[in-house]
Amino acid sequence: MRDKKRDELLEIYRLLRNRFGHRNWWPADSSFEVIIGAILTQNVAWNNASKAIDGLKRANMLEPLALNERAAEEIAPLIKPSRFYNMKAMKIKNFMDFYYREYGGDLSVMSAESPAVLRKKLLAVKGLGQETADCILLYACGMPIFVVDAYTKRILQRYGIFKKEPSYEEAQRYFTENLPRDIELYNDFHAQIVQLGNCVCKTRPLCGSCPIAAVNGSKCRFTITTVHRSE
Known part of the structure; x- marks a missing residue:
């Protein structure tokens, strides 16, 4: 079961990175x-x-x-x-x-x-x-800690991984227990989720342009065929 979850998460990451490119996050001089x-x-x-x-x-x-x-x-x-x-x-x-x-x-x-x-x-x-x-x-500090934000919890629930919006700890544990302990992966995966939530998986989601809608049989309960044109 853990391997299946790992493979699904890595596939989600691959599709997000293909769409948005490496996010080079966090932007800072120091x-x-x-x-x-x-x-x-x-x-x-x-x-x-x-x-x-x-x-x-x-x-x-x-x-x-x-x-x-x-x-x-x-x-x-x-x-x-x-x-x-x-x-x-x-x-x-x-x-x-x-x-x-x-x-x-x-x-x-x-x-x-x-x-x-x-x-x-x-x-x-x-x-x-x-x-x-x-x-x-x-x-x-370069420590392997997966960052969770409101977008993360929203996407996990909509995608069907959790039946209701998870707590911070539940969401964080899902990633850390099912992904390799990799700082660079954690870094860019979180940034990809932020980009997805900001551009696609909004309050009114633009499901027609979602890069991960087809993963695991399109189980996202928000997936629709018409792209919303406005918030």
Whole structure:
């Protein structure tokens, strides 16, 4: 049974990659930028988070020491495009306090931590949820942790793998238990799912253009023959 699930997941990944190409995710100039980007992209489109990152760069504040020394009130105006910017400025400060307290502001030291231990510590930082913590673990620290988002849960349910929307843990376990433990695979597979959810498997899905609709006998319960032209 596990081999069947593995083969199905790998076939889904192959079809997604054939359609969308390698996603080269996470787009960033440094691993530290990935961390800040993971906080800024909470509950907002990546374009907004990217504009907020650019604001920090223009102010020469996308460096650990600079962010650690500045108050949340100084950070907030620079990240307005990310929405909820006052709250996110506090989340950044909460992370920076943790980063320097636990690891002296050294990403190599943080990345040498046990994945399970580091994940537990990150989740204890106020404002960091499971998705944000796992993005930091996978994309910044290079740890084999599969990231789950709303698109992932939606697609797993629609596709019939789960009868109802799975919890974060259920969705994550499905991938990690049935895929090779491969950082590069986890990285690009998550990015492919985001692209599918963003472009095809929307609230009103464009099923006629879905690259994975035919996998395993078209079992997706949303598969239809007419492509929706609007949301």
